[in-house]
Amino acid sequence: MNEKIEIKKKVLTKNDEIAAEIRRRLAVKKIVALNMVSSPGSGKTSLLEKTLAAMNDRLNIALIAGDVQTENDAQRLLRAGGRQVRSIVTGGACHLDANMVDKVLEEIDLTGVEVLFIENVGNLVCPSGFDLGEDKKVVLISTTEGDDKPLKYPSMFRRSSALIINKIDLLEYSDFSVDRVRENARSINADLETFEMSCRTGAGLDPWYDWLEAKVAEKKGS
Numbered sequence: 001m002n003e004k005i006e007i008k009k010k011v012l013t014k015n016d017e018i019a020a021e022i023r024r025r026l027a028v029k030k031i032v033a034l035n036m037v038s039s040p041g042s043g044k045t046s047l048l049e050k051t052l053a054a055m056n057d058r059l060n061i062a063l064i065a066g067d068v069q070t071e072n073d074a075q076r077l078l079r080a081g082g083r084q085v086r087s088i089v090t091g092g093a094c095h096l097d098a099n100m101v102d103k104v105l106e107e108i109d110l111t112g113v114e115v116l117f118i119e120n121v122g123n124l125v126c127p128s129g130f131d132l133g134e135d136k137k138v139v140l141i142s143t144t145e146g147d148d149k150p151l152k153y154p155s156m157f158r159r160s161s162a163l164i165i166n167k168i169d170l171l172e173y174s175d176f177s178v179d180r181v182r183e184n185a186r187s188i189n190a191d192l193e194t195f196e197m198s199c200r201t202g203a204g205l206d207p208w209y210d211w212l213e214a215k216v217a218e219k220k221g222s
């Protein structure tokens with residue numbers, strides 16, 4: 001009996017094709033690309049400011065700041081010492097797409113760059129479906145958002161590699177439980193690496209810096 005096995009090829013969307021090309025280009029240059037995602041206000045820009053302050057001498061970092069309407073975040077990153085900072089103003093779109101990143105990458109000199117941060121538009125829904133050619137998505141959640149959010153926005157947590165729990169300095173003012181959010185997130189994605197920190201006080205940031213350096217070393221060895 002002949003069995004016909006039908007193999008359905010995934011038809012790449014235009015976005016996925018461009019993202020794959022970005023990924024290839026960044027891989028050749030051994031650049032770690034991180035797509036930073038969260039709700040508005042979780043602390044993405046704050047984390048990047050801290051990271052620049054601590055790591056700018058040790059790592060060659062380029063940054064893309066996506067926003068719906070302003071270039072405020074790019075300005076903050078420049079003030080924090082970012083050497084190569086570009087902004088993408090989506091003009092209403094709730095997420096970055098690979099085409100936007102591709103265009104702005106043309107303006108960045110990637111020679112010697114070790115880490116490319118892409119701060120996505122603040123939104124836990126739309127950015128999850130758009131590959132930007134990154135190595136990893138890093139999702140932030142802050143202690144004012146509620147520890148049930150991984151269960152409500154599973155796609156984002158499923159597609160992320162690391163979870164940053166930010167604003168732990170505010171824990172005493174809320175009923176947010178770090179254990180519960182970690183448990184909820186890991187029920188969606190058991191492989192998530194987690195960090196707890198305060199970008200205000202600086203508590204808990206060292207393990208993040210170590211992780212970043214480890215990812216750069218891994219990439220160079222690849």
Ligand SMILES: Nc1nc2c(ncn2[C@@H]2O[C@H](COP(=O)(O)OP(=O)(O)O)[C@@H](O)[C@H]2O)c(=O)[nH]1
Nearest residue numbers: 040041042043044045046166167168198199200
């Ligand atoms: N208390 C406290 N506030 C923080 C912390 N991290 C960021 N913020 C504040 O939260 C607000 C939003 O931060 P921002 O970095 O702009 O978030 P983004 O929208 O995700 O980029 C700002 O007023 C920050 O100063 C933190 O760890 N603790």
Ligand SMILES: [Mg+2]
Nearest residue numbers: 044045073119
């Ligand atoms: Mg921001």
